[in-house]
Amino acid sequence: xxxxxxxxxEEKEKSEETKKKEDSESEEDxxxxxxxxxxxxxxLQKDGDKKERRRRRFQQVECAAKNCIFISTTLENPLELxxxxxxxxxxxxxxxxxxxxxxxxxxxxxxxxxKDIEGALETLAKSYFxxxxxxxxxxxxxxNNSLIKREDLTQSLISVLQGANSENAPDLKTPDVVVxxxxxxxxxxxxxxPGYFTPxxxxxxxxxANKNKEQEKEQGENGTDKVKEPEPKVEDVAExxxxxxxxxxxSNNQENNEKDTKPEDDEMKEA
Numbered sequence: 001x002x003x004x005x006x007x008x009x010e011e012k013e014k015s016e017e018t019k020k021k022e023d024s025e026s027e028e029d030x031x032x033x034x035x036x037x038x039x040x041x042x043x044l045q046k047d048g049d050k051k052e053r054r055r056r057r058f059q060q061v062e063c064a065a066k067n068c069i070f071i072s073t074t075l076e077n078p079l080e081l082x083x084x085x086x087x088x089x090x091x092x093x094x095x096x097x098x099x100x101x102x103x104x105x106x107x108x109x110x111x112x113x114x115k116d117i118e119g120a121l122e123t124l125a126k127s128y129f130x131x132x133x134x135x136x137x138x139x140x141x142x143x144n145n146s147l148i149k150r151e152d153l154t155q156s157l158i159s160v161l162q163g164a165n166s167e168n169a170p171d172l173k174t175p176d177v178v179v180x181x182x183x184x185x186x187x188x189x190x191x192x193x194p195g196y197f198t199p200x201x202x203x204x205x206x207x208x209a210n211k212n213k214e215q216e217k218e219q220g221e222n223g224t225d226k227v228k229e230p231e232p233k234v235e236d237v238a239e240x241x242x243x244x245x246x247x248x249x250x251s252n253n254q255e256n257n258e259k260d261t262k263p264e265d266d267e268m269k270e271a
Contacts, residue, residue: 065143065184070106078105079191086200086208095209102204104180106189112145114153117181117188118160125164128192133167134176137196142183157181174198 055074063070075081082105089096110120128134138154138161157179161168178196182189193203201207 063184063187068143068184070184070189077107079107079193081105082203083195083200086203086205089205089208090199090211093209093212095206097205101206102202104182104191104193104203106182106191108190110188110190112148112183112186112188114148114156117153117190118156120188120190121157121160121179121181122164124190124192125161128177129161129165129168133165133169135169135171135174136161136177136179137170137172137175138179138181139196140181140183144185145183148183153181 057074059072061070061072082103085096085103108120108124110116138157140150140153142148142150158170161179174197176194178193180189180191180193180196193200196202199208199211201211
């Protein structure tokens with residue numbers, strides 16, 4: 001009996017030891033899994049930090065459109081940079097680019113669907129039209145996209161702008177801001193641009209650099225810089241008076257001769 005009791009106790013002890021080992025092993029496995037997950041997360045974070053560090057401040061992106069280059073940037077508002085560049089060109093009247101014609105900053109991008117464009121413009125318009133009303137003009141350009149119709153898009157965007165501020169008014173000649181809508185394939189680029197027509201010449205860098213030259217040409221055509229004619233001399237005035245007197249005397253002689261000939265004509269008629 002004593003042997004059986006001893007054997008049972010030994011079996012219990014062994015079972016308890018095995019349970020402890022299994023529990024410890026499971027805890028170690030859990031710790032290993034947690035450590036592995038944390039290690040993976042830290043590696044991913046490191047990779048993300050590396051990618052952010054590798055990202056350039058200005059980087060070209062393919063847009064699959066002819067004569068168009070899209071440059072992504074880490075700047076929050078590229079409009080400020082573009083306006084500083086154009087202001088410096090206005091002051092110096094020097095062209096700083098060789099092959100770049102226009103530089104249009106993009107403030108918001110979305111998918112090229114009408115509902116997405118309306119939603120993107122609604123969030124963008126709040127910052128411009130919520131406090132004060134402005135006159136606006138919509139300039140749209142659609143490339144490599146046959147799904148969007150320009151007229152329908154323009155009408156929907158007008159309703160969005162009027163919803164942002166009911167006192168907004170369209171103005172096609174001298175608007176306060178221009179809402180630029182540029183659709184390239186399946187992407188839409190939105191921006192609200194001040195001074196679009198004047199003084200920034202539709203954001204045309206070449207036109208801004210030649211602005212003073214064009215104004216000088218217009219002034220020349222309008223005749224603002226006419227050459228003054230020289231005043232006549234005293235001798236020329238005297239000669240002209242003598243010529244006039246000679247002509248008047250000749251005319252008087254001709255009249256007298258005509259009077260003398262008239263009675264003769266009458267006598268001939270009576271005969």
